Amino acid sequence: MLAEEMYALRQVLSRNGIGYCYSGCMTEEILLGIGNAIRRHMQAREADAKTSRSVFAVFVEQVQNVIRYSAEKLDGGGPPEMPFGILAVGDLDGDIFVSCGNLVAAADVPRLRANLETIRGLDKQGLKSLHKDVLRGDVPEGSKGAGVGFIDIARRATRGIEFDFTPVDEASSFFTLKALF
Amino acid sequence: MDTLKIGASARTPEVDFDFDANVYRLKGECYPEDIAEFFAPLMDRLREHFARLRGARVDFTFELIYFNSSSAKAILGLFDLLEQTAKAGNDVAIVWACEEGDDIQEMGEEFAEDLTAAKFRLQLGE
Numbered sequence: 001m002l003a004e005e006m007y008a009l010r011q012v013l014s015r016n017g018i019g020y021c022y023s024g025c026m027t028e029e030i031l032l033g034i035g036n037a038i039r040r041h042m043q044a045r046e047a048d049a050k051t052s053r054s055v056f057a058v059f060v061e062q063v064q065n066v067i068r069y070s071a072e073k074l075d076g077g078g079p080p081e082m083p084f085g086i087l088a089v090g091d092l093d094g095d096i097f098v099s100c101g102n103l104v105a106a107a108d109v110p111r112l113r114a115n116l117e118t119i120r121g122l123d124k125q126g127l128k129s130l131h132k133d134v135l136r137g138d139v140p141e142g143s144k145g146a147g148v149g150f151i152d153i154a155r156r157a158t159r160g161i162e163f164d165f166t167p168v169d170e171a172s173s174f175f176t177l178k179a180l181f
Numbered sequence: 182m183d184t185l186k187i188g189a190s191a192r193t194p195e196v197d198f199d200f201d202a203n204v205y206r207l208k209g210e211c212y213p214e215d216i217a218e219f220f221a222p223l224m225d226r227l228r229e230h231f232a233r234l235r236g237a238r239v240d241f242t243f244e245l246i247y248f249n250s251s252s253a254k255a256i257l258g259l260f261d262l263l264e265q266t267a268k269a270g271n272d273v274a275i276v277w278a279c280e281e282g283d284d285i286q287e288m289g290e291e292f293a294e295d296l297t298a299a300k301f302r303l304q305l306g307e
Contacts, residue, residue: 050284053247
């Protein structure tokens with residue numbers, strides 16, 4: 001029974017092309033450990049160097065976004081905070097993907113959605129110039145183009161980004177961002 | 182000898198600064214948990230030292246394999262400092278070492294777009 005359940009969970013992941021999945025407290029140690037595994041995995045697959053670097057870079061930005069912005073944290077009785085999130089990395093139908101999800105305050109959804117819509121609507125040149133503006137501090141982070149992390153993800157995701165929100169309760173929504181290569 | 186040497190960690194680059202010779206190098210990867218904690222002390226030392234320079238030759242080499250978006254912001258800030266140092270009457274040469282065609286090359290070229298006084302050179306590996 002135990003093995004069946006675990007195997008069934010693994011089959012669900014496999015059917016969705018998910019090679020790596022983590023759900024729980026997202027910490028810097030997790031980032032380093034899973035990041036190294038993903039790098040080795042990409043090497044073993046003999047993925048081209050640029051794609052490997054982009055997948056790793058997007059993984060780092062995604063996980064750091066969860067660490068910084070997840071609205072769901074385990075109260076460990078003081079710092080460090082233990083933010084919750086879910087991560088899935090894999091490939092399906094020829095696309096490599098890096099997805100992350102976490103709770104956000106319902107009040108932040110319109111702003112996040114607008115930021116991501118803006119970013120998704122920009123072409124390569126538009127993303128480049130917004131990136132520079134945000135890096136320079138000409139555009140305050142979180143105003144027009146969200147954090148520099150989202151822009152970096154969009155620039156590296158050769159097949160684009162997808163995002164979605166679903167309400168969880170009155171105060172919060174679940175947010176997910178998927179980057180495709 | 183006035184130097185600052187910090188070994189690379191899993192997520193921070195090797196720092197090799199020689200303030201007497203004005204030869205500086207950052208080498209490795211940069212995606213620390215807290216970029217300010219790593220970068221601010223370096224910037225403070227450099228800012229203080231560069232403010233005193235006139236007519237000096239400054240060589241700054243970046244040999245970065247990967248850096249995250251918060252580090253990009255910090256590196257752009259360092260480019261600004263180098264540009265100011267050049268404008269103050271110093272001969273500042275930035276070398277950006279990377280593999281040809283990789284995203285690091287693109288980032289370096291984008292950072293260099295705003296330089297007018299500091300010199301920028303790409304050093305491409307295979």
